[in-house]
Amino acid sequence: MEVHVSLTGRDDLSGEIYRQLRRAILDGRLRPGDPLPPTRDLARSLSVSRNTATVAYDRLFGEGFVTARTGAGTYVSEHVPQMRPGPLERRETKSLQPRSVWGSIQLPTIAFERLAIFDFRTGLPDASLFPYETWRRLLSEQMRAEVVGKALYAHPAGHEGLRAAIARHIGVARGVQATTDDVLITGGTQQALDVIARTLLAPGETIAVEDPGYAPPRSLFRSLGLVLANVPVDNEGLIVDRLPSDARLVYITPSHQYPLGMSMSLQRRLALLEWADENDAAIIEDDYDSEFRFGGRPLEPLMTLDTSGRVIYVGSFSKTLIPILRLGFIVTPPSLREAMYRAKYVADWHTATPGQAALASFLDDGSFARHIRKLRSVYEKRHDLVTRILTRDFNNELELVPSVAGLHVTALARPEAADRLPDALRRASAQGVEVHELARIGGGPSARSRPGLMFGYGAIPTEHIEEGLRRLRAAFG
């Protein structure tokens, strides 16, 4: 391994080599058994005499930091203690402090938790249904020298073939009319929201969000210095009359409100578009899981009702494929297109190309449509089973919010059962059943004050649902 030694402006060259190598050994950059470079090579690379390097090595050897095997080189000794942080490191940690907003933003624990046997936690698709073979083949086709070519940076808007395939897909599946140029590929919804917010708003401006709502974007918007306006939702979705007139941007989940699960009524959709026109505001439509709709009439995306170019549509492949791919997209109105390309460019230049190209082939050859059909039929069974059992067996404790889409349903605690929720969840957890409380997952003041549970059915095998809910039922007593 190359050890970095710097002799710039130093006098005692041999002593300096000794000190820097000793420090590298003690702080673990050089580990027991690692070889040190031969004195001849080190001397050449530092432009010092070989004797200078040898003196430093002799000192390290004399103090037991290294072992020298004649003819076989010099190695870090096997038993060297790790150094505690010295005065320098301690001073550094004290003097550099992040902005205070980072103190109030937590990392999501779900990403690091082990899965439970009866896992009703939300936010997870069924990873066992992912088409691994096909995906491996498509990805490895992208990693050939003749495909990669000169490995030039790509256009920030993303892989042209994928943008075209997405434009076609949402045209067919959602009736959203978009050209290739309107589509910008992002690292999931979360980056899409970052690009949009930075394109449109300056720190100090107001963004309206649903209350309760999806939590990660709320943290993102706060980190960008935006002011959050919490707007309540009822069984028709966002209450448009409660929007503050100074909101420049409104972030909503109209097809399947997150976390409660209802759809936004047509009347409210039209009222929201009118409000945006009157207040010169933009709307972000997060259409994160509408591929999975199990009944009722398909709802018009806001974007198809929009006649004045105020709606920015956001889609994700986290539910239809798997979230670790980090692939999502924006459909931008023409007036924002160029600025969004630039906002994406300054964030990360562009999303990694091989995954985008693999997804383009997956969409183009019909695999994606087949995959969705398969998932829909699996998730529909789970949705129906969970809904049926909750209505039948939990009627005294929970009131189900009607929902016919997505990968979770939400149930609010009846007032007389609210106090029993935490204990019941603890007992259920001891029996291998994990369910998220609304307060833990939903963002916003009203999520915290509304006792309820969210039942995800993405990660739980269908045959575990009945037993999982039976155990939860028993935990309520």
Ligand SMILES: Cc1ncc(COP(=O)(O)O)c(C=O)c1O
């Ligand atoms: C409301 C909402 N939007 C979007 C997403 C997907 O986010 P991403 O594409 O960043 O993985 C989720 C995932 O749980 C979600 O609940």
